[in-house]
Amino acid sequence: MKTNTINPSSSSSLPYDKIHNNARNHKNFTKSYKNGVPPILLWFLGLTSCFSLFLLYSTNPFHFSSQQHIQQQQQKEERQFPPITTRPHPIKQQSGDDKCDLFKGKWVPDLNGSQYTANSCTTIPESKNCFKNGRIDIDFVNWRWKPEGCELPRFDPHTFLKIVGGKKLAFVGDSVARNHMESLLCLLSQAEVPMDVHKDSEDRFRTWHFPSSNFTLMIFWSKFLVKSEERMVNNSGTGSFNLHFDKIDEKWASKLPGLDYVIVSTAHWFFRKNYLYEQGKLIGCVYCDEPNTPELGLNYALRMSIRSALKYINNCKGCKKNMVTLIRTFSPAHFENGAWDTGGGCNRTSPHGEEKGKEIEMEKRFELELRELQIEELERARIEDKGEEKRKLRVLDITRAMLMRPDGHPGEFWGNKWMKGYNDCVHWCLPGPVDAWSDFLLAVLQKEVGL
Secondary structure, eight states: OOOOOOOTTOOOOOOOOOOOOOOOOOOOOOOOOOTTOOHHHHHHHHHHHHHHHHHHHOSSSSOOOHHHHHHHHHHHHHSOOOOOOOOOOOOOOOTTOSOOOTTSEEEEEOTTOOSOOTTTOTTOOGGGOTTTTTOOOOGGGSEEEEETTSOOOOOOHHHHHHHSTTOEEEEEESHHHHHHHHHHHHHHHTTSOOEEEEEOTTSOEEEEEETTTTEEEEEEEOSSSEEEEEEEETTEEEEEEEEEEEEEOHHHHTTOTTOSEEEEOOOGGGSSOEEEEETTEEEEEESOOOTTOOBOOHHHHHHHHHHHHHHHHHTOSSSOTTOEEEEEOOOOOOOBSSOTTTTOBOOOOSOOOHHHHHHHHHHTHHHHHHHHHHHHHHHHHHHHOOSSSOOEEEEEOOHHHHHTOTTOSOHHHHHHHHSTTOOBOSSOOSSSGGGHHHHHHHHHHHHHHTO
16 A cells, blocks of 8 residues: 655645634623622623633634734744743653553643744754744644643753763654754753754764753664665666665664664655665565566565664664663654645644544554554564663654644645645644654653653
8 A cells, every 4th residue: 555755855834724713702791799799899700700711612712813923923933032941740640550651642732832933943944944934823833742641741951951961862764853853952952052063964964962961962864774775777866775674774873882862763765666685685675566576565664674773773782781772653744635746735724633533543544554563673672682681672652643733744835945846744844743752752761760
């Protein structure tokens, strides 16, 4: 089954529909003179009650006209945000529960909005800067993830930097992995301005340093995690690749020694015709119909690449014994009315509700299959780890939450500027829903260190 997606080599922003007002109407308060209570007091109490009901039942109670929204956002962008000083509360469990699934829940309104802007975070790339590229609705930043049975606190950069002080964290993967790194960088910059200490000639490998906490943040570019080369015809790239499952991509693997945390992810580059090899022999392909070459499917190719990466990490001789590896699950695209190259777009302005979310999970079984195979390979690697000290393998499960966020992509505004009219419904706006991934990350790390 082929699933529509965008060309992952592209990063992209977009026109959106005007925000519809979901606020409900309430009954007017009627004065009364009961028990001799002064009318002015009854009037005040009634007004307060109406306002409370308005807040309680409105999806977005502070909804203004589009022009007011624009002015409000401009004012917000123009002022520098002070460093965040709040501290998150520990994850609360339901009575009698010893565990809470952070990754199962729903999106709920949060009028606190984003924790940074393009003014308070200067490292937002133009391709993810949706407000700069013309987006006028701001509702998509007014939501937070609410797990079932507990609370997921908003990201606190001070707590995060305290946990990772003196350590190194690297993202390994494609441009969506980089999208997460860029989001985390913005969140952390609200506590301390990072130093840009390294960028390779292609801007594929980046390193940032936070001097006060001596924390190093890195991104290692790898499309498939394993060794790959593009097939060429007449010295021109074909967009198809040879993948070697028994050979790791040394460009990232060689940098593992010395790391304390590694966040591994990949998927979107597998949505193309690729040729699969083991021990130098062609064993099959993906999206092909060639004679004597079995079609093994995208799932097989993704599974074997993740398996190879985790096997290498388990056997890494120079890596720290207590290095924590996290598999970030598949980040779904949200193309509607076509694929990325056939006019598909993503112009929604609000998340899917809880009931719609259940329907989406039934409709998007393929995306959930990719998530499941990633988790299966992580469990397989745990079982097969025969080292003296077991590697710490964890999951950052964002798939179900992001299936419900069709409203947070750069879309066609940026596409018109760089992608020749195509919509970007794969990457995420900054600020935007992707910031919740760092909420998850902090919660996982807090559990890891016992906070």
